[in-house]
Amino acid sequence: MHPSTRTSSLWRPWTPITQQAGSLRIVEALGNRVRDVEGNWYLDGISGVLNASCGHGHPRLxxxxxxxxxxxxxxxxxxxxxxxxxxxxxxxxxxxxxxxxxxxxxxxxxxxxxxxxxxxxxxxxxxxxxxxxxxxxxxxxxxxxxxxxxxxxxxxxxxxxxxxxxxxxxxxxxxxxxxxxxxxxxxxxxxxxxxxxxxxxxxxxxxxxxxxxxxxxxxxxxxxxxxxxxxxxxxxxxxxxxxxxxxxxxxxxxxxxxxxxxxxxxxxxxxxxxxxxxxxxxxxxxxxxxxxxxxxxxxxxxxxxxxxxxxxxxxxxxxxxxxxxxEKLVENAAAQGNALLEGLRKLGTNPLITDVRGLGLVVAIEADTPESAAAIAEASARAGVMTRAERGVIRIAPPLTLTDDDTAEAVAKISGAVDVALARR
Ligand SMILES: Cc1ncc(COP(=O)(O)O)c(C=O)c1O
Structure with a gap:
């Protein structure tokens, strides 16, 4: 996304070695957002490693x-x-x-x-x-x-x-x-x-x-x-x-x-x-x-x-x-999850999308090919929402602290990313 020619001694798991140089570098996280080294903030649609359920930088934790x-x-x-x-x-x-x-x-x-x-x-x-x-x-x-x-x-x-x-x-x-x-x-x-x-x-x-x-x-x-x-x-x-x-x-x-x-x-x-x-x-x-x-x-x-x-x-x-x-996070996950799924379900009629499914704050958008899914995830990150594409499925699992505004932003930006991927095809 933000290429650099820097090499690294760090061997990151589950990532092709050829893709490790010049990859995204996250340097800060607060609430439901993360910031990269270039100063871009993203809505964290993947909760860190699908685990930052209480959001980032929580003072009590x-x-x-x-x-x-x-x-x-x-x-x-x-x-x-x-x-x-x-x-x-x-x-x-x-x-x-x-x-x-x-x-x-x-x-x-x-x-x-x-x-x-x-x-x-x-x-x-x-x-x-x-x-x-x-x-x-x-x-x-x-x-x-x-x-x-x-x-x-x-x-x-x-x-x-x-x-x-x-x-x-x-x-x-x-x-x-x-x-x-x-x-x-x-x-x-x-x-x-x-x-x-x-x-x-x-x-x-x-x-x-x-x-x-x-x-x-x-x-x-x-x-x-x-x-x-x-x-x-x-x-x-x-x-x-x-x-x-x-x-x-x-x-x-x-x-x-x-x-x-x-x-x-x-x-x-x-x-x-x-x-x-x-x-x-x-x-x-x-x-x-x-x-x-x-x-x-x-x-x-x-x-x-x-x-x-x-x-x-x-x-x-x-x-x-x-x-x-x-903070009633379980209840919030149920409510925001329903809103997120309802908002993204409309993508089901897009020619790139074969299924939209979810349960609570896990929403999956299945694309017609792994390439489409990767293109959608990339366009979504460019628009400011982090998601994860795996073998044709875009996974969205934000922190359980997601707000109404965050949910609306995720729906708008991910939907826009699908349009961008379709237009580029
Ligand atoms: C359902 C499930 N089980 C087990 C694991 C393994 O956990 P860990 O990566 O902490 O070893 C994962 C990790 O993603 C998982 O999603």
Whole structure:
């Protein structure tokens, strides 16, 4: 966008090396806006890394981090507990339904996936059943570590190495826009039923409430509730990946609340710290944790990181929950999300656009080609709204602090960007 010839020693992930030189450089962020090195301000339509749910530079989050840095940065979790982590785990137990009461704190969504799978597979060993088959979506994205990449068959994560246990990937039976019909929902649940019935009993089914990196696919209403029933019928654990959807993103505190279900394990990250510090969690039911009390796993969970449950991160996480409640961010995400989707839905008649979908403050505009999507995202950034184009889909997931004026600006500028891309064609 703002080319420069400067070279860099920094190797940025997920970005072609040939595109790294001369790319955009963001130097400042405040509220719902970010500024680049050239002095241009943008409405942040992607919340930093889809995680700045409370907006940027929030004084209460900065104050919480500063206060905790001054008091206690962190302490060895094998030697001592500390208040910020204890409080966060207790508050998550309050927020989450059923007996989802037991939380392991980590640093990233991928680590939460790792921990969730270790716990789920070990659970079956603990109760004396040998189950290790895991079922996911082909278009899932559960993270970037060696193991979590195996849970996806997206072209950019596909692994050349053999997974350590059998993984079954379920393909979407129809295009995203066709899934939102009754037939689409039936076909999708039938595909999961077949995966559960074929082969040895499954240990777990792991899904996102909305397929984020897999094309921002809004799953049909009722799907998660029917999946919960299927898992119960087959005795499989249901792991919900709320890394992207959790903490208000979809207009509810957690994505699975739209369906009134309770998973057995839930992974959390991104919005949990508003993106201010690395933080993630996996919360499991007490029924699962109780099986770790007995031998041979009486030493507990054999998984953890030096900075897992970091005191500063936990203190920020606790204040995120306060900010979300005080500023009514979940309600705002639902209201602004509806307005954004309604405003952008009109693009559905544009020849470049094949679908406009969304849930809460996640809106996806599907273009006819990846090139069209890239052209629209670029025109949108030039107009002052940051979005993210991935394989033909433009994703918009602004901070949950979006105002009416911001929403109107996003609709006008993104619509204008589609016109610009069409005119250039
Ligand atoms: C649904 C989902 N799960 C897991 C992850 C991995 O999280 P992280 O990048 O923090 O490892 C992501 C990241 O985008 C995600 O969107």
């Amino acid at each position: 900065i104050e919480a981090a500063t206060r905790q840095l001054q008091q206690l940065v962190h302490y060895d979790p094998m030697v001592s507990s500390h208040d910020p982590a204890e409080t966060l785990a207790a508050r998550l137990a309050e927020l989450l339904p059923g007996d989802l009461n037991e939380t392991v704190l980590l640093n990233s969504g991928s680590e939460a996936t790792e921990a969730a799978l270790r716990i789920a597979l070990q659970y079956w060993r603990n109760i004396g059943e040998h189950r290790d088959r895991v079922i996911t979506f082909e278009a899932a994205y559960h993270g970037t570590t060696f193991l979590s990449q195996q849970l996806s068959k997206l072209p950019f994560t596909v692994s050349e190495w053999t997974p350590p246990f059998p993984i079954e990937h379920v393909a979407l039976p129809a295009a995203p826009r066709e899934l939102r019909t009754e037939e689409g929902a039936d076909a999708l649940i039938a595909a999961f039923a077949r995966a559960l019935e074929a082969g040895p009993p499954a240990a777990a089914v792991m899904v996102e409430p909305l397929l984020g990196l897999g094309g921002c696919v809004v799953l049909p209403a009722g799907f998660l509730a029917r999946l919960r029933e299927l898992c119960d019928r087959h005795g499989a654990l249901l792991i919900l990946d709320e890394v992207f959807c959790g903490f208000g993103r979809t207009g509810r505190m957690f994505g699975f609340e739209h369906e009134g279900i309770t998973p057995d394990l839930v992974t959390l990250s991104k919005g949990i710290s508003g993106g201010y510090v690395p933080l993630a969690a996996v919360t499991v039911t007490s029924r699962i944790k109780e099986t770790f009390v007995r031998e041979p796993v009486a030493q507990g969970l054999r998984y953890g990181h030096t900075t897992g449950g970091h005191a500063v991160a936990s203190a920020v996480g606790n204040t995120v929950l306060d900010v979300m409640a005080d």
